[in-house]
Amino acid sequence: xxxxxxxxxxxxxxxxxxxxxxxxxxxxxxxxxxxxxxxxxxxxxxxxxxxxxxxxxxxxxxxxxxxxxxxxxxxxxxxxxxxxxxxxxxxxxxxxxxxxxxxxxxxxxxxxxxxxxxxxxxxxxxxxxxxxxxxxxxxxxxxxxxxxxxxxxxxxxxxxxxxxxxxxxxxxxxx
Numbered sequence: 110x111x112x113x114x115x116x117x118x119x120x121x122x123x124x125x126x127x128x129x130x131x132x133x134x135x136x137x138x139x140x141x142x143x144x145x146x147x148x149x150x151x152x153x154x155x156x157x158x159x160x161x162x163x164x165x166x167x168x169x170x171x172x173x174x175x176x177x178x179x180x181x182x183x184x185x186x187x188x189x190x191x192x193x194x195x196x197x198x199x200x201x202x203x204x205x206x207x208x209x210x211x212x213x214x215x216x217x218x219x220x221x222x223x224x225x226x227x228x229x230x231x232x233x234x235x236x237x238x239x240x241x242x243x244x245x246x247x248x249x250x251x252x253x254x255x256x257x258x259x260x261x262x263x264x265x266x267x268x269x270x271x272x273x274x275x276x277x278x279x280x281x282x283x284x
Contacts, residue, residue: 160271161230164237164264167271168230170221170242178215180207187273188265194277218254220246233267245280257283 167186174182184207193200193210200206216220229242238261245256258280264271 114202133139133172135163157232160232160237160266163272164226164230164232164239167264167273168225168228168239168262171273172225175215176221178249179222180215183207183211188267191273192275194275196279216248221247230274237264237271238262239264243278243280244283256280 143259153157157283170182171186174186184203187206189203190205191206193206197211198210200210222245224244226242226244228239230237238260240259242259243257245258247254254281258278260276260278262273262277263275265274
């Protein structure tokens with residue numbers, strides 16, 4: 110190898126290396142932008158705010174139906190194969206959760222009030238997920254109870270309607 114070639118090779122390698130690093134950085138930025146755009150596109154082509162508002166409405170209606178003890182309304186908001194993680198319990202399927210967990214809870218808890226805070230909805234096509242903080246106040250056996258917690262819900266747009274396919278809450282007595 111000639112001395113001129115030896116001195117040229119590190120410069121070429123350094124330039125190629127810098128170009129590869131720059132290309133990799135551009136690809137990462139482009140991929141991040143593409144992922145972010147995918148998060149907010151709606152299958153119908155509507156602005157993302159439309160489906161975000163619909164998902165938020167489902168979450169708010171869940172809270173109101175729980176407060177009313179309205180299992181008929183809740184039947185329309187949960188998917189038949191929902192999974193529900195609540196505390197250390199896992200319920201698989203709407204009927205298992207509804208009849209084995211939720212219905213007895215609604216009977217035991219009176220004067221139910223739910224407040225949702227910091228609700229954040231994200232979209233990816235026909236899937237949405239929401240994170241939130243909640244405060245539940247109720248009476249049980251004549252005593253006041255209050256629970257503060259956090260939750261995550263995953264919803265799917267099925268047949269033109271958003272339905273809960275997964276819910277995970279974690280709470281602890283407050284005060």
